[in-house]
Amino acid sequence: MSPSIAVVGGGIAGLAAAHALAGTHEVLLFEADERLGGKLRTATFCGRPVDLGPDVFISRDPAATELVQAVGLGDALSTPNEAGALIYARGRPRRLPSGLMLGVPGDLPSLARSGILSPPGLVRAALGLVWPARPVPGAEDLEHDPSVAEALGQLGSEAVGALIDPLLGGINAGDVRRLSLWSTAPALAGMLAGQRTLAGAMRSRRRQAAHATPGAPGSMFLGLASGMSQLVDALATRCAAAGVQLAHTARIDALHHEAGAWRLAGPGTDVRVDGVVLAVPAFATARLLTDVDPELAGWCAQIEYASVITVTLAYPIDAVPAATTRALACGRGDDSPLPGTGMLLPRSTGALCTALTFMSTKWPRSAPPGHVVIRASTGRFGDERSARMSDEELLGAVRDELRRYLRIEQEPTDTIVQRWPQAFPQYGPGTRRRLQRIGERTAELASLQLCGAAFGGIGIPACIRSGNAAAASLEAALGRQAASS
Ligand SMILES: Cc1cc2nc3c(=O)[nH]c(=O)nc-3n(C[C@H](O)[C@H](O)[C@H](O)COP(=O)(O)OP(=O)(O)OC[C@H]3O[C@@H](n4cnc5c(N)ncnc54)[C@H](O)[C@@H]3O)c2cc1C
Structure with a gap:
């Protein structure tokens, strides 16, 4: 046998x-x-499928797509709306610039236009890209394991706090001052190792990306039709x-x-x-x-682990003021009430929420007609405030932040609180x-x-x-x- x-x-x-x-x-x-x-969990929320944990996977690594196809779900693979993400910076929502790799800027004019960094912060980031880079140990050197912030600190504390921590730290519910560069972002580490400047590393990454996907960029992320x-x-x-x-x-x-x-x-x-x-x-x-x-x-x-909680809320469309829609559109023509796939809230805001995902824009299937659905993520390594709150307290605190960042005053029509204790291992x-x-x-x-x-x-x-x-x-x-x- x-x-x-x-x-x-x-x-x-x-x-x-x-x-x-x-x-x-x-x-x-x-x-x-x-x-x-x-952690894979889809709920029926207002009669629609909404993911309470992960909602996408990266398509560059074929392992998930292959498994989805192997179990006969190839036709269910779907692409989220690519309306682009926002970040709250310098007092208002701003579009993430093009050319970012895990928060490292690759397109300075686009970064400048985004207004995410102050003029001195922008100058510092530009200089940091061309200064001799701090040597990153090779993949085989296990004794030296710099943190992400150590390797990229020369971009300046403003760029680290406003871009790298919300993006790379956010994916890991961690703090880039404590996350190992090689273990958290091996592709970025591999690019930096052996390069004299960060700008050189970003150029080599662009060449590799163009070589890997000639003429067929495809979507960076994929999800499933029913979650x-x-x-x-x-x-x-x-x-x-x-x-x-x-x-x-x-x-x-x-x-x-x-x-x-x-x-x-x-x-x-x-x-x-x-x-x-x-x-x-x-x-x-x-x-x-x-x-x-x-x-x-x-x-x-x-x-070590970080705990997170997702709070999903549904609102009638008219709960979103026109001024919020305009602010989120950042000057672009966009007719959805919440333009963009969501907004990151950097640690410097002091907010309980680390990200607000506009589920009804990212996945239009997740909202009933006439409604918007927002998923607030709270908690990260070193921030256990939300884990200590009751569901009622947490809902109150999240609603306060939606009032502050999106000017939504109305009561939600439906809510789900999903706790994920000790969910994210910290590399x-x-x-x-x-x-x-x-x-x-x-x-x-x-x-x-x-x-x-x-x-x-x-x-x-x-x-x-x-x-x-x-x-x-x-x-x-x-x-x-x-x-x-
Ligand atoms: C809110 C959230 C959003 C995320 N978003 C994304 C995303 O968009 N894209 C992405 O790629 N990843 C995302 N992730 C990360 C990803 O979902 C997880 O890292 C991944 O699903 C973990 O899978 P796993 O099988 O290792 O562990 P788990 O999903 O934790 O599974 C482990 C299982 O073991 C069971 N178990 C534990 N102890 C025992 C025991 N003693 N006996 C029997 N069973 C036991 C648990 O009940 C659990 O079901 C997200 C995670 C969270 C929490």
């Missing part, structure tokens, strides 16, 4: 691993929650049809290696299997590995060394593999790749074991 495998965690990484192993092994998937999908739960449902259906046993409300509390087999136990569960994929957050991985490998558990326990200082040690220890264990956002990147494609890689490593290890026995 083929070896049996337990996948612990039914987020996108665990589902990808189970899907990769389905059909060739006896696979059991254990998910603590009553639903599969982890991300569509992928979760299709994966679950495919896995079940291929014989995977999917157990919901099945938390695993203990893991032991006994007589060459793995024993997993939790409320109502006590099973033995030949191989294990742990696809849970790093703190849960650490707890499960305490007896199995204390050193590996220790490395995992060091990974902080020393991450590269830590991940290397985790990889080495896991390679020794062989029949136990780790995957998910803490170990190979937080984006959906990266999580899928890590799930696929864990499945492949486990399959190879079990094959070696079978051949030697």
Whole structure:
């Protein structure tokens, strides 16, 4: 009989691993929650699908698109409205300039026109682009792991605070002063390594981009017609049809290696299997590995997390004053009541919200006729204010900020508060060394593999790749074991 495998965690990484192993092994998937999908969650809001977690994935990394196609959802791939994002800077909403790469300016005239930086801030950023750049260690140098702010600080504190932190820090719910450049933005780090100036790095990036996609830029982001739960449902259906046993409300509390087999136990569960994929957050991985490998558990326990909350609100269109529409349009002709896909609120504003996503503009399918839908994201590493509030207090605070930044005074017609405690692993200082040690220890264990956002990147494609890689490593290890026995 083929070896049996337990996948612990039914987020996108665990589902990808189970899907990769389905059909060739006896696979059991254990998910603590009553639903599969982890952070991928689409709610029906005012009768429409609205994502409460991720709503897009990056298309440059093909892992997500390939999985979507493999489960028969190719036709559901959809492109969000590319109306462009805004940022609140120097007292009002402003359009993000063209040519930005994770906040690093690549088109100075466009940056100047945006008005995001003050004249001295703009001069400082322009000088920082051409000054000799702080040397960025190469990919192989794990001892030196500069933060994003250290590597890009010469652009000036204004550019770091108004552009780089809201964009790159925002994606990670982190603080660029603490995020490892190589682990958080490997493409940017690779571009900077070996370049004498930041301007030179941006030029080489433009050349690479033109070379990679000649004449066919396509959309940078993709989503699904009915939201991300569509992928979760299709994966679950495919896995079940291929014989995977999917157990919901099945938390695993203990893991032991006994007589060459793995024993997993939790409320109502006590099973033995030949191989294990742990696809849970790093703190849960650490707890499960305490007896199995204390050193590996220790490395995992060091990974810190940020909690976030999304608050989704629906309003009648007339709740958005014409003055707000004009301010958001920034002089462009745009007839939607909330022009743009959303607005970032930098740390310097002191706002509870880190971003306001205009869901009804970004995904017109998410709003009923005559309404706008706004999703406010709150919380980031080091800012637990919203996590300490009750839903009622949080709704009140978010409504105050919508009044302040969008001049919306009316009551929302519908709201949903979705809490995501300890959701974003922080790829902080020393991450590269830590991940290397985790990889080495896991390679020794062989029949136990780790995957998910803490170990190979937080984006959906990266999580899928890590799930696929864990499945492949486990399959190879079990094959070696079978051949030697
Ligand atoms: C609000 C928000 C917006 C985001 N936006 C984007 C975006 O637009 N694009 C993008 O690419 N990424 C985005 N991300 C990031 C991305 O969604 C996540 O990094 C990714 O989904 C994590 O997948 P995962 O499988 O590693 O972990 P998870 O989704 O956390 O899944 C882990 C699963 O393990 C289960 N579990 C934990 N402990 C146990 C146990 N002991 N036994 C059994 N099960 C257990 C949990 O219940 C959970 O279901 C966003 C994340 C959030 C929170």
